Structure formats: C-alpha cells, structure tokens
Amino acid sequence: MVNVSIAGAAGYSGAELIKLLLRHPGVKIDKLFGHSTAGKRIDEVHPSLKSTLSKEIASFEAESLDGTDLLFVALPSGEAQSIVAEAFNKNVKVIDLGGDFRLKDVNIYKKYYKHEHSAPDLMQKAVYGLPEWNEAEIKNAKIIANPGCYPTSVLLPLIPLLKEKIVSPDFISINSYSGTSGAGKSVNLSMIFSEVNENVRAYKVGVHQHIPEIDLYLQKFGDKTPDFTFAPHLMPITRGIYTTIHCKTDSSTGFANVEEIYEKYYSDKPFVRFLGDQIPEIKNVVYTNFCDIGVAITGDNLIIMSVIDNLIKGAAGQAVQNMNLIFDYDQTTGLL
Amino acid sequence: MVNVSIAGAAGYSGAELIKLLLRHPGVKIDKLFGHSTAGKRIDEVHPSLKSTLSKEIASFEAESLDGTDLLFVALPSGEAQSIVAEAFNKNVKVIDLGGDFRLKDVNIYKKYYKHEHSAPDLMQKAVYGLPEWNEAEIKNAKIIANPGCYPTSVLLPLIPLLKEKIVSPDFISINSYSGTSGAGKSVNLSMIFSEVNENVRAYKVGVHQHIPEIDLYLQKFGDKTPDFTFAPHLMPITRGIYTTIHCKTDSSTGFANVEEIYEKYYSDKPFVRFLGDQIPEIKNVVYTNFCDIGVAITGDNLIIMSVIDNLIKGAAGQAVQNMNLIFDYDQTTGLL
Amino acid sequence: MVNVSIAGAAGYSGAELIKLLLRHPGVKIDKLFGHSTAGKRIDEVHPSLKSTLSKEIASFEAESLDGTDLLFVALPSGEAQSIVAEAFNKNVKVIDLGGDFRLKDVNIYKKYYKHEHSAPDLMQKAVYGLPEWNEAEIKNAKIIANPGCYPTSVLLPLIPLLKEKIVSPDFISINSYSGTSGAGKSVNLSMIFSEVNENVRAYKVGVHQHIPEIDLYLQKFGDKTPDFTFAPHLMPITRGIYTTIHCKTDSSTGFANVEEIYEKYYSDKPFVRFLGDQIPEIKNVVYTNFCDIGVAITGDNLIIMSVIDNLIKGAAGQAVQNMNLIFDYDQTTGLL
Amino acid sequence: MVNVSIAGAAGYSGAELIKLLLRHPGVKIDKLFGHSTAGKRIDEVHPSLKSTLSKEIASFEAESLDGTDLLFVALPSGEAQSIVAEAFNKNVKVIDLGGDFRLKDVNIYKKYYKHEHSAPDLMQKAVYGLPEWNEAEIKNAKIIANPGCYPTSVLLPLIPLLKEKIVSPDFISINSYSGTSGAGKSVNLSMIFSEVNENVRAYKVGVHQHIPEIDLYLQKFGDKTPDFTFAPHLMPITRGIYTTIHCKTDSSTGFANVEEIYEKYYSDKPFVRFLGDQIPEIKNVVYTNFCDIGVAITGDNLIIMSVIDNLIKGAAGQAVQNMNLIFDYDQTTGLL
DSSP: OOEEEETTTTTTHHHHHHHHHHHTTEEEEEEEEOOOTSSBBBHHHSGTTTTTTOOBBOOOOGGGGGTTEEEEEEETSSHHHHHHHHHHHHHOOOOOOOOOSSSHHHHHHHHHHHOOOSSHHHHHEEOOOOOHHHHHHHHHHEEEEOHHHHHHHHHHHHHHHTTTSSSSSSOHHHHEEGGGGGGTTOOGGGBBBBHHHEEEEEOOOOTTTTTHHHHHHHHHSOOOOOOOEEEEEOSSSSSSSEEEEEHHHHOOOOHHHHHHHHHHHHHOOTEEETTTTSSOOOOGGTSSEEEEEEEETTTEEEEEEEEEEEEETIIIIIHHHHHHHHOOOOTTTTTT | EEEEESSSTSSSSHHHHHHHHHHHHEEEEEEEOTTTTTSSSSHHSGGGGGGTOOOOOOOOOOGGGGTTTTTEOOOOOOOSHHHHHHHHHHOOOOESSSSSOOSHHHHHHHHHHOOSSOOHHHHHHHHHHHHHHHHHHHTTEEEEEEOHHHHHHHHHHHHHHTTTTTTTOHHHHEEEEEEEGGGGTTOOOBBBHHHHHOEEEEEETTOHHHHHHHEEEHHHHHHHOEEEEEEEESSOOOEEEEEEEEEETTOOOOHHHHHHHHHHHOOOOOEEETTTSSSBBBTTTTSSSSSEEEEEEETTTTEEEEOTTIIIIIIIIIHHHHOOOOHOOOOOTOOO | EEEEEESSSTTTHHHHHHHHHHHOOEEEEEEEEOSTTSSSBBHEEEGTTTTTTBBBEOOOOGGTTTOSSSSEEETTSSSSHHHHHHHHHHTOEEEEEESTTSSSHHHHHHHHHSOOOOOOHHHHOOEOOOOOHHHHHTTOOSEOOOOOOHHHHHHHHHHHHHHHHHHHHOEEEEEHHHGGGGGOOOOOOOGGGHHHHOOOEEEEETTHHHHHHHHHEEEEEEEHHHOOEEEEOSSSOOOOEEEEEEEEEOOHHHHHHHHHHHHHTTTTTTTEOOOHHHHHHHEETTTSOOOOEEEEEEETTEEEEEEEEETTTIIIIIHHHHHHHTTOOOOTTOOO | OOEEESSSSSSHHHHHHHHHHHTTTTTTEEEOOOOOTTBBBBBHHSSTTTTOOOOBEOOOOGGGGGGEEEEEOOOOOTHHHHHHHHHHHHOEEEEOOOTTSEEEEOHHHHHHHHSSSSSHHHHHOOOOOOOHHHHHHHHHEEEEOOOHHHHHHHHHHHHHHHHHTTTTTEEEEEEEEOOOOGGGOOOOOBBBBBHHHTTOOOOOTTTTTTTHHHHHHHHHHHOOOEEEEEEEOOOSSOOOOEEEEEEEEOTTTOHHHHHHHHHHHHTTTTTEEOOOOOOBGGTTTTTTOEEEEEEETTTEEEEEEEEETIIIIIIIHHHHHHHHHHTOOTTTTTTT
C-alpha cells in the first residue's frame, strides 16, 4: 500500500487525481494540502466528492510528510519549486503535474515562465514522466516532471515518425485545440462562460510555455529538433485536446510505412491506440488515459491527429501511470 | 426595387438570406421554392420568422420566375444545376450558394462531388463571387458562384501574401474548425447533439470538396498554386469558422511588411478587418459579414488566423454583397 | 433625430443597445460613458464593433449631457441612482435598464438589493417600461424603469390570465432558466466556463430581487397578487430565458378560453407571439425583441411557457421599444 | 462471479452499462445482443471501448442465454417484451432499463406508450427497481423494471415528504430539464446539434410516458396520489437531469422538519445525498450513481431540487445497483 499526499488538491487536476486514487487498489490517500482552501474539507471544495472523501485540507508543512511515500504536486507553475525541494530533502518521491521541472535550462524556463527558477539543481535531477518513452528512468526517479497536456498530445504521435526519419524536420505545423479545464480555475473575464461559449480563439501563438518542452523532448526521444510552429487554441468544451499536425514526407512513403512504425513503438503500450486512417474524436478518450492517433496521407503530405483528455492522460492519469511504474504496479492499475 | 426569389428557402442559409433580405431597403422577396417543404408557410418551417414573413413555399417551376430579377439558390450541391439552367434560360440572374458552379473542370467536379455535372457550359459562364477580388466580373455576371465557407476563410487571408510573394508556396498548412450549421440540416447519427457536444473531430482530411476550390482561386487571384494541406474539423458551436494557416516566409520578413500588404489590399474593403497582431475570435464576427484576420510571426514562420460567420460571410451575407454589386447598391447595403 | 447617450456602454446590454441604435433610422449616438473603461474606444471594449463605431468612452459628467435627449443607463443596480438624478435635473429623459427604479418601496428595495436607495423621490416618478401594459404612462415618462429580464418573461404570459381571473391566485409556481449573459460581465469562479458548461444550478431561490418586481406588477396590471414561488436557474447557453409557469384553473376552462384571452390582449402587440399549443423554443427568439408564449392544459392544470432573449426583449430591445414610444416612433422601428 | 448478457448494447445506456460492468469485480460479460449492429464488434460501435472490450454483437436468440445468470435489456420501449419473456422462460433473471415493465395497467401502458403490451402477466410479476424504497422485493425479483430517469429524480425527493404528510398533495408542480442522452441515439432533425445547441424547449408537457410511472410509485411508496403537473424540457447538455419541485406545506413547517425527514429515510442510503439548503448542481453527480437533493423554504412554500446523471442513477448505474442487491453484493460494488 502506497501512502500518497497531494499538494494542490483544490484544482481540477487535484480533483481528478483524488478520484483516480480512490479507485486504485494499492493506494491510501494521506494528506491534502492547499493555500486558500486550507481548513476546508475537500468535499466542500469539490462537492462531487461528498460521501466519498471528507479529509480536511491543510497548509503545506514538510513535517506533515512523515509517512508519505509519494507527493503529487498539482500547483500552478512557479508555486511547486519550494515544496518539491522540501519533499526531496525528506526523501519523499514527487510527481509534479506542473511545468516547473520539465525544462533543463533555467534561462529558457525564465523566458517562457516569466520568473526565476529557485531549484535549478533539482530541475536537472527531475525525470520527464512520459511512460511510453522514458520508462526506465521513471522507475528510478525521485522527482517526476509530469508532461504538459499539449506536449503529451504532440510527442506521442510525432516521436516515432521523427525517430524513423519518415517526416521532414524542416517544417512541421502543429495546431492544438484545448478545452477550458486546461486553464484550471483561473478567474478572469476571458474565461467566463459568456466569453468562451460559441467562440474560439488562438492564444500565446509562438510564445506558449509548452513550445520549449516540445522542442526538448522531440530532440531527446525523436533524435531530431524539427523546425515547428505551434498554435494553441481555446474552444468551448470542458475537457479534451485535439492536436492536428501537418508535415512533409517523401513521395515514397505510404500508409503502410506509417502504420508499421506506430505498431513498432506502440503495440505494447496500453494507453496509445493507433486508429490507422480512422479519425480520432475527443469523445472516445474523455475520462480515460488513452491517447488516440489517426493519420491521413495526401500526396507527400502527412496529417496526423491525436486526442487526449487533458485532465487524465494530460495530467492526473499520466501521473498515476508514473506512480504505478515507480511502485512496481502494472502501469494500468486503477486506470482502466 | 429588386425582385428576388429563393430556391432552397427551408435550409439554414435560406433562413439567413430571408432575414438579411427583409432588412434590405431595395429588395422585395417574391417567390420561395422548396421540395419537401412545398405547401408549407415559411414561418412554419422557420418559426423565428413568425409575424415577419408568412409566404407559402412552392415547388420550383421556371414559369414562376416571371417578374423575378434575381434567383438565390441555396440547395445542396448537385441539386442546383437544372434550376440554374432554367433561370439562365429565362434571363433571370442567379446567385448559387452551393458548390455546383465554383469549379471549371467537370472531371475535378466529379472527383470531389461524386456525380456528373449536367451543365458544363454554364459552369464556364459562372463568375466566382468573392467581391474583394472579383468585383468587376461580378458586376456583369449572369451566374454567380458564391464562394464556399472554408474557401472564403482561406482565400481572404492568403491571396495577398501569395500575390506579394511573401510566403513560400512550397508548404502551407491550413486547419479549419467549423460550427455545425455548415452541415446544414443533414440528419444523421454523427450530427446529433449527444455526438457533437463536448467533442471535436476532423473529417474529409485531404479529400474535402473545398480543396480544388481553394486551389483554383489561389491560383487565379494569388498568381500561384501553392502546395497546401487542408484539414477541416467539426466543433461544438453552431456558427463560425476558425482558420489557422501556417506558412514559411523568409527571415527578412517582419510584421511591418505583412501589415503593409493587408492594408494595401483591404483598407478599402468594408468587410475585411485586419487586426494586426491581435487574435481574431469567432464571437466578434457571428451574425456579421466581416472576416477578421490576425497574424503572428515567430522566426521565419508566419501564422495567420481568420474568422467568419459561415452562414453570413460564408454564405448568405456574401450572396447579398454580390447582389448589391450586381444591382449597383453600395455593397454594404443591408449588411451593417 | 434623437440624440442618445449611454452610461454603462461596456457591458453586454450596452453592446446590444449600441448595435440596435446603430440600425435605428431616427437615432444619433452621442456620448458613451463608463468607469473602468473610460479613455478606451468602444471598439476596443467590444471588438465586434470595429469599423462600425469607434467613439471614445468618457467618465460620466452631467455637463456632458448637453445636447442629449435621452440617456440609457445600463449599469449594475445601485450604480444608476446618482446618474439618473443628475440627468433628471438637467431635463434629460432616462431609460434605466437596471433594477434601481422598478420598485416603489425603499424598504423592499433595501431588503432585496442589499443597500439603501439614494433617490426615493425619483423612484416614485419612474414609470415601469412594459410597453404592452403601460404604453400611456411610458409616452409621458421622464424616467423609465426598464423591466427585468425574468419579470418580462413572467408578466407577459401571466397578466392576462390573472386579469381575466382564469387562474387561481392561490399557488402559481414559476421556473425560469437563464443564459449566462444575464449575469453580465461578473467575473467569479462560479461563472467560468468549466463551472457552467455541462451544468445547471438553481440560485437565489425565493430571495431573487426580481420577486418583488413580479409581485408589484402582477398586482398593478393583473389586479391581483397571487401567491407564487419563483426558482431561477442558470444554464449553459449565452442568451435566452425559458420560463415555465404552472397554475390551477377550474375544470370548465379549456384551451379556447385561454386562446381568446391572449388574442384579446396581444393580437395588436407586435412583439408578443401567442403560439397556441405549440411549444416555444429559445432559438426562435434570440436576437429578436419577441416574447413567444405557448400553453398546455392537462385536467384543470394550466402550464404556460414563455421565451425571450434576455438581452433584447429582456433589456436593450425593450429599452429601444420604450424610446420609440417616448419619441413617437412606431414602437417597432429599428427592432424588426 | 455473475455471468451477464446485454440486449441493446449499442445504445448510450448500453455503453454505460458495459463500462460499469467492466469495473465490477464480480461480473463477467457474456453475450452482447443487437439488431442493426449484429455482426459488428462492440468497439466498432463504441470506439471508446477500443482495447478494453472487443466482443462481437449477435442477434438475440434465447438459446444463447445458456450460461447467462442475468440479462440486462437496454432497448427502446416496446422492443423488450418478447426478449424479456424468452429470458423469463429460460429462468434467466432480467433487469429491463426501458419502460415496458414499470406500469401495472395495460390500458394506461397503451395510452402513454401508444402500442399494446404483449406480456401483461410478466408486467404484474415485474418489481420496480428503486433500491432506496423497494429493496426487499428487488432481492427476490425475477424481472426488475428499472425506473425511468425522470421518475428517479422525482420519486427520491418527493416520497419522504408525501409519506410524512409534510406537503400538500393538492398541487405539486414538477419541472425537469434533461440532457440529450436521455433521448438515446434517436436521429431526427429536432435532435441535431444546430437545433439543440443554444436552445431549450419543453416537450410532451402533460402527456409524457413517465407521468403514470411517477403517479403509480408516489402512491405505492408515498401512500398518496398527489395532483401534480410535470413539464419535461430538453436542454443543451449531454448528461444530467435537473428537477425542481414546487409544493405547499403548512406554515408551521420549517427547514428542521424537512431535514429530519430526509435524514430519517436516507442517512443509510449510500446514493442519496441530502445537501440541506445548498443548491444541487448537475456537475457534482455526472458519471456517478448519486442523487443530490437540496431544499429552499419560502413562507409556506417548499421548493425541492434534485439532480442525477440520467445514464447512471437514471439508467445503467441503478441497474447495477439492482444487480448487486439480487446477487448479494454490497449495493455500492463497482459504483463508487
């Protein structure tokens, strides 16, 4: 039985994490930490939990971690660093669902996240928690940087094709559409229902903080840094990311080649479903840890579509998958 | 006063057309034609029209066109050809909102629309009704092929950049997201609310019938046929198209160049609003005839976003704009 | 030509008002006033207005009203009182879209609106702007209290039945469902998309500030104060109110009686459409000034359904209708 | 281990049922039956099931039930009768999620369901599967009539108050709002996204087939047949029912009395959560088997609000709860 605690239990990812962990046969939820919600019961903050979990949320203190084997951190980027450092010092393993430990270069971090990083040494120690490509490192990690939602939806379809040199790295265009839960509980005019409903807008085009993350891990796992553009958009659904990637291949590449490559890398990966020439749909993956991938070839152009639930495979589900690897559970435990 | 009739008054574009025409000071609505709705009153079919228009819908017959100056045809592709031919023979001008008269090559038509074209000669006579680029021809046209919704959202932002050779024609990727009204009143399982809501899916990737239309008119107005990919998607809103175009420029191109080009071509065009580096949003154009365009430059990559209301600038509004040109009204009459 | 100014131009009702007034042939928009938006151009605040209106928003000052014939006030309740008083003192007519001048009793006002009323004398002078029932008073009014959105949807269907004593006043239950634009641009967690989408919740059950307004005007126009319950709900659409009223009638009442009564009172009212036993739908009234009413009789129970667009018939459209009456335009001018 | 089969596996309730059963530790899914989908694999029909269940759907034949302990029937009303009869004859227990076995009077059945009932004797044998009120009968039932979604949302809040005579039976008004999944996969114009989105409409007011079901079981469990009105509405969400009930109590009744009654009947019922004076929200119960109930008292009027997920507590979840009772599992097994 693994004793886990959660910092940032009051957010949307926190709620998903709790729901997944309550179903997990090998986990006991220990402490719940929060800032502004400290003192409240978790089922006051998330009324959907009423009569399933009623623990009180506490302010984070390192000594509260006695007895905790693993700390999940589901805090906005910038708020995780000191907590992760304290947990690390107490030898508690950490899975950080935010962006603070995914990059390796503090300058790039500062450029995209707009503040200094206070724990650059831990940044180097952190292991990127993309189980399909980094399983060995994850099993031995003390700090897991759980991948961002957009990068998960981009890396899983793109790495195999880059690695096998089947697409041109000269120009890859990536379009992603996300539901609103990706923005968490941020409260501002642009996120109220009347502004989001029946509307679509791109945002942070070319400057989104997931760009260097995509860049770094395409290079690490795909052996290549392509020249890519990334345009994220907000759309009026609550959950889900739809990513459409356009790239060039050479004229001799056919569907069979693409299929073979995906089979090679993913046939034994339980959470990646290659659909062939069928079109992925968000409705087939919401509330699951699956990433569905489909492709279309037209001439020497390849269009790849992938979908995930941003709160599950893009956050809490992938975090549980990483936990399973660390504690030697089957990686699907509690996730199917 | 222009006497207009409408074939296909029972669809969504038909309803929009009627609402725009009722507000137009120089138009009198004459006949309304329909197949399955013949015999019903128009306000039974579109209850929102109750107490504003209660004409009866009739089956189309050529002789009913006596007294009609202009026939709008808002029928599914394939159903317009015989009606357009009959109107043409009676010297009634036609604006066809469907896809039957936009292409020039019957073989390409057949490949994408999946049936033979029965009036190939009229196909040649038809004038493409994109007012911002084809005004002179439109003014003298007898048959207007009103542009498709996706092509409108693609051509308006892309033509100026191609024409000025500021983007590389070697690889342009186009992603479009459309609301459901673009599919008209087609009734099938994939369009019911439970299947569309909280979902997104691409469709007809690489094989959509708007691909040859985009191709033909980029060439005609942009002087260049680029190699492009086009991925249309369905998303859970009723009205609006969001198009995001990724392309390469050379490293010397800056925002100022792009801005200058759009100013050059569109500063005197009342329905194109160049937003500069501001992000377009669908909510700013719904129920209007505007196309909003914004751009982002990152390195030597250029990302262009455009939005329209698919039923207005992408259908009924553009049709009224064309009517205004033909009958010498200011092109904005009834549209602001 | 009527010169109008608007205080509170930056809100949703303000935007609708501007759009309606731009289309009105007898109106010139003079000044736009705002607090936090002062100094900005109106098309920065409402980008949909770009290239149609670009006036600058100013802080309200009474002297700016020179030349203004009519001031629309679209401010949150509590913020209108001093502005209305200043306009009144300068002999400028006022239509207040908020709740500050609808009630007649300062104690009831305080109980429901939670603050003191600073202009109780003007409260008495204000005329309730429900054109279908108060036309004569409206024509001579200096201050119009434009009805609330919920009360409009309740009073129009209920007054005729009460007045004709066809329903029992002992127990009438009223359920209303509103889109989110009714809450204006209020920014709080409960209004963000992720909290509202795929959700429904009742709110302020039994304590909503529209309860005394409904009570007062049922009495004034329906000659009877019934015992009624009112449960407002928030639902995930942007525009529209759906009101369903259950009441008792006696067993001799049939559909014909009900129909006759609605015909009697509304056949000459251009914005009330009685649908008989057909079911009203929000989609038929959005973006219009219509109120659609339908009824169902089961045994001696009568169920009445009404729909309006909360921003038009429930706010800006009804305000323009009142303006038309005051300045002797046909009441439909600019509204059809 | 219970062997279960499902007739009607291709619908929305069928999909939910499969997902719940796959998680249930004491169940093995045996056969899947369907009409038009016979011959397809279940994960072709429900792509979300890909890589979790890939059984083939077969045409129903009684002999295929050898080895099946329990047959779930999730077919449209009218299609279940012969299948239930065949299963009954083979001594296979049945839980019917449709409306064919909920009523006891064939004439009332015919009046509301518009066709004859072919198994009136089994209708008498069937036990109404509302576990909170009928547990003893359910445990010994051979045929369970699983309650309708609306009745579940009405009976749970109303029975205790009627039984304790705290509300007047003379006039109770019931308003329900349902998501679209309640209509199943019915394909017609009124259910396509463009017609449902941004819209609300009442339907079958006073004639809905759930009216006699509510009537019958208020009488059976609440000891009283009140005079009630029922107005169901369709709203633009996929899952969830919001029911708001208005009734009269006498002036001595206070919140404490109401609370005490709900505590008395539901404190030991795991799936009913009484929220006191807090407002229920659909988002807190979707994807769960909970029914949340909240109340507001104003004067001598009582307003009760309840919410369920129509596909879970209103269909598949309640069916699993009933299965648990029949086969002596804890009733929450697989449902928390």
